Amino acid sequence: MKRLFPILSVITAVLLAYALYQALVVAPTDAQQGEVYRIIYYHVPSAWTAFLLFFINFIASIQYLASRKPSTQTAAKWIVLAIGVVGVIACFLPAVQKLIPAGMRPSAVATTVLAIPAFYFLVGKLFPGQRLDVLAVTTAEVGVVFCTIVLITGPIWARPVWGIWWAPGDIRLTSTLVLWLIYVSYLVLRRFSNSAQTQMLAAALAVFGALDVPLVYFSIWFFRTQHPQPVIGGGGSMDPRMLHVLVVSWMAFLCFAFLVCWSRFRLELMHREVEEAHAMESLVGSGVTSKASLPLSRSSR
Amino acid sequence: MNSLWAVTLATLMKDIRLEWRSKDALNSMLFFSLLVVVIFSFSFDPLAEESRHIAGGLIWVAFLFASVVALNQTWARELRNQVLDAYRVSPAPANALFLAKALGNFIFVSVLEALMTPLFVIFYNLRVLGPAWQLIPIAVLGTWALVVNGTFFAAMSVRTRSREIMLPLLLFPISIPAVLGMVAGTTSILTGEESAHFWIVLLLTYDVVFTTACLALFGMILHAE
Numbered sequence: 001m002k003r004l005f006p007i008l009s010v011i012t013a014v015l016l017a018y019a020l021y022q023a024l025v026v027a028p029t030d031a032q033q034g035e036v037y038r039i040i041y042y043h044v045p046s047a048w049t050a051f052l053l054f055f056i057n058f059i060a061s062i063q064y065l066a067s068r069k070p071s072t073q074t075a076a077k078w079i080v081l082a083i084g085v086v087g088v089i090a091c092f093l094p095a096v097q098k099l100i101p102a103g104m105r106p107s108a109v110a111t112t113v114l115a116i117p118a119f120y121f122l123v124g125k126l127f128p129g130q131r132l133d134v135l136a137v138t139t140a141e142v143g144v145v146f147c148t149i150v151l152i153t154g155p156i157w158a159r160p161v162w163g164i165w166w167a168p169g170d171i172r173l174t175s176t177l178v179l180w181l182i183y184v185s186y187l188v189l190r191r192f193s194n195s196a197q198t199q200m201l202a203a204a205l206a207v208f209g210a211l212d213v214p215l216v217y218f219s220i221w222f223f224r225t226q227h228p229q230p231v232i233g234g235g236g237s238m239d240p241r242m243l244h245v246l247v248v249s250w251m252a253f254l255c256f257a258f259l260v261c262w263s264r265f266r267l268e269l270m271h272r273e274v275e276e277a278h279a280m281e282s283l284v285g286s287g288v289t290s291k292a293s294l295p296l297s298r299s300s301r
Numbered sequence: 302m303n304s305l306w307a308v309t310l311a312t313l314m315k316d317i318r319l320e321w322r323s324k325d326a327l328n329s330m331l332f333f334s335l336l337v338v339v340i341f342s343f344s345f346d347p348l349a350e351e352s353r354h355i356a357g358g359l360i361w362v363a364f365l366f367a368s369v370v371a372l373n374q375t376w377a378r379e380l381r382n383q384v385l386d387a388y389r390v391s392p393a394p395a396n397a398l399f400l401a402k403a404l405g406n407f408i409f410v411s412v413l414e415a416l417m418t419p420l421f422v423i424f425y426n427l428r429v430l431g432p433a434w435q436l437i438p439i440a441v442l443g444t445w446a447l448v449v450n451g452t453f454f455a456a457m458s459v460r461t462r463s464r465e466i467m468l469p470l471l472l473f474p475i476s477i478p479a480v481l482g483m484v485a486g487t488t489s490i491l492t493g494e495e496s497a498h499f500w501i502v503l504l505l506t507y508d509v510v511f512t513t514a515c516l517a518l519f520g521m522i523l524h525a526e
Contacts, residue, residue: 200525
């Protein structure tokens with residue numbers, strides 16, 4: 001595993017450089033916005049990466065809460081399976097198909113719905129016990145960083161294109177801001193809480209945040225219909241060459257996010273081992289030899 | 302089910318009696334929101350037409366800040382003499398405790414609103430142009446939205462360092478859709494320009510979703526060790 005890290009770092013660096021070259025040189029200039037639109041290749045992949053990380057955080061938090069009691073764990077398993085099955089079937093019912101926005105194929109929506117149980121079981125398999133909580137910290141922190149990039153590049157892009165830095169009624173910008181606020185409060189809670197209960201409290205807050213997001217989205221959507229804003233985005237399809245560069249850029253960002261998450265994950269694990277060893281030491285007393293309580297003896301686990 | 306309501310009622314009556322004798326939360330909330338009203342009226346000094354557009358925002362921001370005062374005292378009161386630990390080991394259902402606390406806060410904040418709303422009307426020369434009765438569902442649903450999550454997050458923040466600061470930091474981001482619903486709904490009724498139906502439905506959805514979530518997770522929060 002340790003050898004894999006430098007190899008992946010090199011691949012990520014190459015991918016990021018290639019994505020930058022594609023974004024600045026290869027991608028065609030936008031007909032209306034000119035060169036300034038190229039910020040999309042940083043703005044949108046950061047947003048997708050941040051949302052993915054927050055989604056993983058939510059799944060890990062649910063898993064953590066469910067794993068407290070065997071009965072809730074079984075119940076959660078069946079609920080997630082039911083969501084997957086019902087969601088996929090619902091996507092192909094004519095009544096539901098009308099609700100799917102134009103331009104989205106039902107099969108694509110069904111695949112997205114399937115991601116929920118898939119992620120749920122994958123995360124539960126790969127990260128048993130305390131590692132679920134470590135995963136939740138990691139994804140929340142890295143997600144906030146990517147979300148911050150979105151919120152900084154958004155206004156930079158908006159200023160020349162829309163003429164304003166910030167559109168308070170724009171759904172995407174405002175709901176991203178609220179998401180950012182929720183996850184910053186999540187990190188603040190983790191910082192201020194006592195160590196023993198932090199994990200449970202943080203997991204509960206993550207669930208509340210995930211429940212809040214659709215409500216935020218709908219409230220801002222309706223607010224916008226009442227208070228007309230300058231027409232922003234939407235409409236028109238993307239040049240396939242642009243889409244290609246966007247996907248390449250996203251791959252590079254995903255690799256980068258994975259790399260950062262990985263090292264943060266290892267750091268957090270080590271940090272907890274050190275804390276555990278310190279607690280053990282003060283519990284047992286100084287009589288223990290330093291060899292037995294050496295925190296970094298990872299091979300012993 | 303029977304014991305749930307019995308415990309809820311007993312705890313609720315205890316809280317109301319405590320509050321009736323000390324009047325700690327209610328007095329500080331009242332004075333705080335009075336200060337907010339006076340300061341806002343100095344700093345904006347609006348005409349009648351303008352005040353209709355901004356009063357919805359001002360009144361709910363004042364209530365939001367004031368309710369944090371009451372919410373902070375909800376559980377802090379139980380920390381003295383280890384009452385909270387006693388609750389934890391007692392066989393009483395955890396949700397009964399939560400419901401009692403949330404209902405108590407709902408009553409306190411409702412009293413505050415009933416006393417402060419006339420003052421707002423006087424200070425800002427308000428006259429309602431839309432259907433005024435719709436303000437009642439907005440007030441009831443909005444207050445419950447603030448109070449149910451507030452009680453839950455107060456139980457969380459009571460476990461942290463500097464707990465008085467933690468509560469608004471946790472509560473306000475999650476409350477944004479509810480606050481938007483209350484403010485936009487109140488404004489559309491005051492100005493009479495738009496229908497407030499969507500906002501009432503939004504608040505109702507918010508209340509149902511988060512009351513369920515609170516009841517599902519409160520036991521874990523209370524017993525978290």
